[in-house]
Amino acid sequence: MNTNSTTKFPVSQLDFSLEIKGNETEIVISSYEDHFMVIATQIGAMGTVLYARKEEGVSINATFNVSVIFGKRDEPMLVACARQLIEHVSVSGSSKPLVLSLGLKDHSAETLKGIISAVIDNRMW
Structure with missing residues (x-):
């Protein structure tokens, strides 16, 4: 997994890549003042864009x-x-x-679990 973290005002960002079910997956996590x-x-x-809130x-x-x-x-x-991430x-x-934002070749449960796990392991909250 390649990881790059930058802290720039006003947005902190972490980007990395990993392989999930044979597909190279790029993940970018950004922490804005008012949302992630x-x-x-x-x-x-980008693919499908979802908005989740409590x-x-x-x-x-x-x-x-x-x-x-x-x-x-x-x-x-x-x-x-x-829902799991929020x-x-x-x-x-x-x-x-x-x-x-999920731009995926594979929408299987295994792929989505891999994304959830990777984001939680590298969380910025």
Whole structure:
């Protein structure tokens, strides 16, 4: 895994690449003042972009909202990936929302688990 970390005002960024199921996968994690952005691509482009946030309310149990900004709206596994990442952000104590871009050749559960694991291992929250 190749890793490059830069801290530049106002955005801290970490980018690295790894192989997931035979596909070279580039991941960029950026921490903005008001949100996190994760780009994972195997195609050299952004692909489907999702927005995930924790709902603030009076409920005891946390509620999360994930929506597709643009791209594939009929891929529940992409939504599940965003939900797992925003839940991890929330458990870690941050209330920032997440913008997630997935440009993938392979949308299998194994690929998405590999992306989730890589992002959590290199988290910036």
